[in-house]
Amino acid sequence: MRTFMEAVTNRRTNYALGRDIAVLPSSISATVEKMVYEVPSAFNMQSSRVVLAFGEKHDKIWQITKEILRGIVPQDRFAQTEEKINGFAAAYGTILYFEETETIKNMQKQFAAYADNFPVWAQHANGMLQFAVWTALTDLGLGVNIQHYNPIIDDKVKAFFDVPDSWKLTAQMPFGAILHEPSVIEKMSIKERVKIFD
Numbered sequence: 001m002r003t004f005m006e007a008v009t010n011r012r013t014n015y016a017l018g019r020d021i022a023v024l025p026s027s028i029s030a031t032v033e034k035m036v037y038e039v040p041s042a043f044n045m046q047s048s049r050v051v052l053a054f055g056e057k058h059d060k061i062w063q064i065t066k067e068i069l070r071g072i073v074p075q076d077r078f079a080q081t082e083e084k085i086n087g088f089a090a091a092y093g094t095i096l097y098f099e100e101t102e103t104i105k106n107m108q109k110q111f112a113a114y115a116d117n118f119p120v121w122a123q124h125a126n127g128m129l130q131f132a133v134w135t136a137l138t139d140l141g142l143g144v145n146i147q148h149y150n151p152i153i154d155d156k157v158k159a160f161f162d163v164p165d166s167w168k169l170t171a172q173m174p175f176g177a178i179l180h181e182p183s184v185i186e187k188m189s190i191k192e193r194v195k196i197f198d
Helices: 004-010 025-038 055-070 075-089 101-110 112-139 154-161
Strands: 048-054 093-100 167-178
Touching: 004 112, 025 048, 025 093, 025 112, 048 055, 048 112, 055 075, 055 093, 055 154, 055 167, 093 101, 093 112, 101 112, 112 167, 154 167
Parallel strands: none
Antiparallel strands: 048 093, 093 167
């Protein structure tokens, strides 16, 4: 088992994903559930929601996305878009992240002095959840990336999975077998980003 620091360091964006994984779906489900349960939120709001899709349900997310984009992207440029979406569809599964907006509204009413902050705090918590799940799936040996085709796919995706109207889609996270290691990315000097005073 890696240390937390090692797990965070090993988390990368993997676009080349496949379906031949050495992890049981039950292990993936348990990992996602554990992260949803453990990741904190302001005022213990717990507004984050998740749909975990395998098999045909995973395929449907990207079929919906492709068909919607087919009506938006110019025909002469659609081949590149289709190739990209097919890459996400080639993964083993997809996690959909949502915010439960009624929960946020109830918190705004309950704590009116902080009303403007609750939508922001909800996004913070959802971001922490995405990072925690991403890192945990990486620790299972899976490749992961994150996409944001919302809001154009929201209505059809929500209808397909029969989620409440109050759930707002925030991100899509394909995961699967790592087919190619990602390229090394350039990062700013840490001295430009962190100031330490002692």
